[in-house]
Amino acid sequence: MNPLERYEPLVDDAAAFRAACDRPLPSVVRVNQMAASPARVREAFDEEGVAHEPVGWHDGLFRLPDGNPGGNWPYVHGWTHGQEEVSVLPGLALDPQPGERVWDACAAPGSKTTQIADAMDDEGTVVANDNNLGRLSALRHNAERLGITNAIVTNQDARNFSTKPLAFDEFDRALVDAPCSCEGTCRKNPDVVDQWTLDHVHAVAGIQKGILARAVQATRPGGTVVYSTCTFAPEENEAVLDHVLGEEACEIVDSDLPVDTVPGVTEWDGETYDESVTRAQRVYPHHNDTGGFFCAKLRVGGEDEESAGEAGDGEVAA
Amino acid sequence: MTDDAPTNDGQRFDRLPETPDDREVEGRASRREVLDWFEERFGIEPDVFEGYSFWEKGAGKVWIFNGEATDPSEVEAIGMTLLRTRQEHWKPTSRAATRFGHRATTGVIELNPEQASRFVAGEDQALPAWDGDWGYLIATHEVAGERAPIGAGLYLYDELRSVVPKGSRADLPVVE
Structure with missing residues (x-):
């Protein structure tokens, strides 16, 4: 079964959805703005004869119609990073600030970690975690290439992540860009459609719930957690949010993404979800000519103790 | 086996001592020596590195970090690799050359x-x-x-x- 068929009832125009999923995606690079401005990158591309096109909703992205995002001088200088357009969205929703403590729970290969560090102007601490040691080497390579100096890399199961190796025991913000069924990346990697199984959906949903719950626990009251996937499966998206809303003190808040999105769904396959999942955003390939994506922004419950002077007391979680 | 003198532990990150006089682990570079080296070799003013901390893991590999960390730190990486010490001619990493x-x-x-x-x-x-x-x-x-x-x-x-x-x-x- 082609899993994309499964989601046709959710979209406004099934034919356009399927047609977009069949088109390959152009190469896109994100400018590492702590190293170079978009204007300088554009000038360097022009000098070198690298074809480039702007991305209307983000001035730090360039489409490279001839591909080969790593084969040019701006890349070698650490001024750019190959990153699919929609992959930039969770970092925008997270909106990390210089000096903060930020957790990237499923960080490899580091596209979002390096985007977070760039948004923080390389100041503060971003803890980039992944349970896959092999993929961490790709993350390390990318972080070094882009000149990131404010990242700590850890190799833990995010579901029971311990802050013990860190100098603090809670984060200001956390990103859970969860492992998922990835049908949203079918324009880049058509194999994901052939490898899809419902069993995997259910198995990975359990992992996603565990990671998101831990991220809420590890973030300070009033802090922000962003949950994102590149799957269309409600089991891995709204159902995960619904579960964590019931288990942990948090609420879904609006996030203002600069692309056309549709609200999260409250019913799927006989299940119903909390009404607030409609604040989550679904990104379909035919709406913005991108990959598929899902993104939700959560505010961690409890009194906002920001700047109450508790920062840096160095206590370690039990 | 007991050994009172602290040694370099290749499995964790240790912060560099401030000066050679503060050195407890034999052979470990100090922060001041690293700053002096960059100033002498490349004319990079020490204040460029103000706010950054320097760490050693492995034999002489020095890392530069711009965040909060425990000392020692048992993590996979802390900031980026900066410099290879514990050899006659210290060697900057190519990434450090690009970054700074x-x-x-x-x-x-x-x-x-x-x-x-x-x-x-x-x-x-x-x-x-x-x-x-x-x-x-x-x-x-x-x-x-x-x-x-x-x-x-x-x-x-x-x-x-x-x-x-x-x-x-x-x-x-x-x-x-």
Whole structure:
């Protein structure tokens, strides 16, 4: 079964959805703005004869119609990073600030970690975690290439992540860009459609719930957690949010993404979800000519103790 | 076995001592020596590194970090690799040359477009015109109207050796 068929009832125009999923995606690079401005990158591309096109909703992205995002001088200088357009969205929703403590729970290969560090102007601490040691080497390579100096890399199961190796025991913000069924990346990697199984959906949903719950626990009251996937499966998206809303003190808040999105769904396959999942955003390939994506922004419950002077007391979680 | 003298533990990150007098682990570079080395070798002012901390893991590999960390830290990585110490000639990493090289005022070799392409491809090349010191240099070229560091090179006997790591080498066009 082609899993994309499964989601046709959710979209406004099934034919356009399927047609977009069949088109390959152009190469896109994100400018590492702590190293170079978009204007300088554009000038360097022009000098070198690298074809480039702007991305209307983000001035730090360039489409490279001839591909080969790593084969040019701006890349070698650490001024750019190959990153699919929609992959930039969770970092925008997270909106990390210089000096903060930020957790990237499923960080490899580091596209979002390096985007977070760039948004923080390389100041503060971003803890980039992944349970896959092999993929961490790709993350390390990318972080070094882009000149990131404010990242700590850890190799833990995010579901029971311990802050013990860190100098603090809670984060200001956390990103859970969860492992998922990835049908949203079918324009880049058509194999994901052939490898899809419902069993995997259910198995990975359990992992996603565990990671998101831990991220809420590890973030300070009033802090922000962003949950994102590149799957269309409600089991891995709204159902995960619904579960964590019931288990942990948090609420879904609006996030203002600069692309056309549709609200999260409250019913799927006989299940119903909390009404607030409609604040989550679904990104379909035919709406913005991108990959598929899902993104939700959560505010961690409890009194906002920001700047109450508790920062840096160095206590370690039990 | 007991040994009262602290030793270098290759499995964790330890913060560099402030000065040689503060040194407890034999052979470990101090922060002051690292700052002095960058100032002497490349003219990079110590205040460029204010706010950054320096750490050692493994035999002489020094990392630079701009966040909060425990000392010691048992994590996979902390910031980025900066420098190889515990050898006669300290060696800056190519990434450090790229990250901080724009602050260098000496020990910088400017390459023309053809030389820059050969350098980033990992080639050694004869450059007898260099009249500065031998040893590790920061190789730069001009991109979009400004100088941009490419990486670290080793200059010996009229020849510039590229020490850009294999995984970072690239065949790039000569941009005139």
